[in-house]
Amino acid sequence: MNTVNSIQALREQVLGWKKAGERVALIPTMGNLHDGHLELVRRAQGVADRTVVSIFVNPLQFGEGEDFGSYPRTLEADSDKLAGINTDLVFAPTVKEMYPKPQSEQTRVEVPLISDILCGESRPGHFVGVATVVCKLINMALPDVAVFGEKDFQQLMVIRRMAEDLCLPVEIMGVSTVREADGLARSSRNGYLTREERAIAPALYRVLQQTAESIRSGKRDYATLEAQANQTLKETGLTPDYFKIRRAADLTEPLDGDQQLVMLAAAYLGKARLIDNMTLDLA
Ligand code: PAF
Secondary structure, three states: OOOEOOOHHHHHHHHHHHOOOOOEEEEEEEEOOOHHHHHHHHHHHHOOOOOOOOOOHEEOOOOOOOOOOOOOOOOOHHHHHHHHOOOEEEEEHHHHHHHHOOOHOOOOOOOOOOOOOHHHOOOOOOHHHHHHHHHHHHHHHHHOOEEEOOOOHHHHHHHHHHHHHOOOOOOEEEOOOOOOOOEEEEHHHHOOOOOHHHHHHHHHHHHHHHHHHHHHHHOOHHHHHHHHHHHHHHHOOOOEEEEEEEEOOOOOOOOOOOEEEEEEEEEEOOOEEEEEEEEOOOO
C-alpha cells in the first residue's frame, strides 16, 4: 500500500489505474479509523478494483470551540489497519495542499436548506465545510464511486445533493452503520467517552429503537414522541441536542401518510457529541 501527500501523485496513480480499465473507489475519512471505516473500504472493494482512502482532518468543517485541535490524528495506526485489509492507496494531504489560500479566500460549496437544519443548525457552516472538502477530494481523486457511512445520514444527503446539483461524474454509495455489541454506533468521537459515559452512550440507540417501536405500533403524534425521546435521553444522563422524526427523502417534517421516515438524534455526553439515526419503512 502506497501513501501519497500531493494531489499530483494521487492523480498520476488513479489515472494509471483508469487507463488500465480499473474502477476506482474513494473513501474520504478524517482518520482515527475504526471498524466502521474499515467496513466502508470492504464494501468499496466489492464495487471497485482499486480503493483510495483519504485521511484529512478538515479545518473547514469545524466551528469555533469545536475539537479541530484535539481531533485524534493517528496516521501510522490508520495505515497499518488499511494495509491489513489491502487498501491500494492512502491520500494524506497537508492543510496547505488542500487549502493553499487563506480560508477566507477559499471557494466554498453550499447545499442550501438541508445544510441549515438539525446538525447544521447546531454547527453553523459545518456542512459547507463538508461539501467543500468532499467536492475537492472527488475532483482530486476522480473516483468512479465515493463511499460514506449512513451514520452521518444528513451528511450523506448533503453530499448526494451536491454531487447531483454540480453534475459530479461519480456514484455516491452509502454503507450501513457499524455498531458495537450494545448498539452504540462506531465513531471516532466515542474515544472521548470515559468508562461511565461509555456505559450511558448506547441509550441513544435504545431510544431510537423504542421510538421506532411506538411508530410501528401506530403512534403518529411525532411531536409527543420526540418530546418523550428527549426526556428519556435526559433521564439517562445524555444532553440531547435534538431528536427529530423526519421524511427520509428530504428531512422535512412528515406529512400524514408518509411511509419513509428517518429518526435523527444528536446528544452531548462529556466531551463527545454523539449522533445516530434509524430509517423506518411503514409501507
Ligand atoms: O465523515 C467524515 O469523516 C467527514 O465529514 C468527511 C466526509 C471525511 C469530510 O471531511
